[in-house]
Amino acid sequence: MKPSDESSDEALARAAAGGDRAAFSALLARHYDRLFAFCFRLTGARDRAEDLTQDICAALPAKLAGFRGEARFTTWLYRVAVNAAHDARRRAATRARAAEGWGEWEINRRAAEAEAREGRSWLEAAMATLTPELSDTVALVLGEGLRQAEAAEVLGISEGTVAWRMSEVKKRLRALREKEAEA
Numbered sequence: 001m002k003p004s005d006e007s008s009d010e011a012l013a014r015a016a017a018g019g020d021r022a023a024f025s026a027l028l029a030r031h032y033d034r035l036f037a038f039c040f041r042l043t044g045a046r047d048r049a050e051d052l053t054q055d056i057c058a059a060l061p062a063k064l065a066g067f068r069g070e071a072r073f074t075t076w077l078y079r080v081a082v083n084a085a086h087d088a089r090r091r092a093a094t095r096a097r098a099a100e101g102w103g104e105w106e107i108n109r110r111a112a113e114a115e116a117r118e119g120r121s122w123l124e125a126a127m128a129t130l131t132p133e134l135s136d137t138v139a140l141v142l143g144e145g146l147r148q149a150e151a152a153e154v155l156g157i158s159e160g161t162v163a164w165r166m167s168e169v170k171k172r173l174r175a176l177r178e179k180e181a182e183a
Helices: 009-017 021-043 046-066 073-128 132-143 148-155 159-182
Strands: none
Touching (some): 009 021, 021 046, 073 159, 132 159, 148 159
């Protein structure tokens, strides 16, 4: 179909739905400004209206297959625009909720990371106050995950001594924590 100025919107829409590019171009030329103005009224912002209008135009070839001609083309096009605006609002609300949830997650993650860093700093400072023998024992048992018997073998001491050293470390760390809590 060769579109002319006298071709009805409905005839152009049926032709465009059948793949007629010239008919589709004629429809866009005829209704783009009106569609943009309507999208502007729906969104209230030029940039969002431009995005919405472009989204509608990109989806229009597929949507035209559903145009049955029961209503005027402009009425149908307005309905497409209203639906697209509703979809855009829903997507924006979903993204906002997701971003909000992500933001809370990130705040919690950073807080946990800072707490862990603070704990490691405290532990490193506390470990620096221990004697080398106690430090070596802690490094093997807690740091390397060795059983007390294995640590005893590495250090060349009895398993009982390793147990005593670990008990002594706990006692000293607990006392240091209590002293800091009082201050």
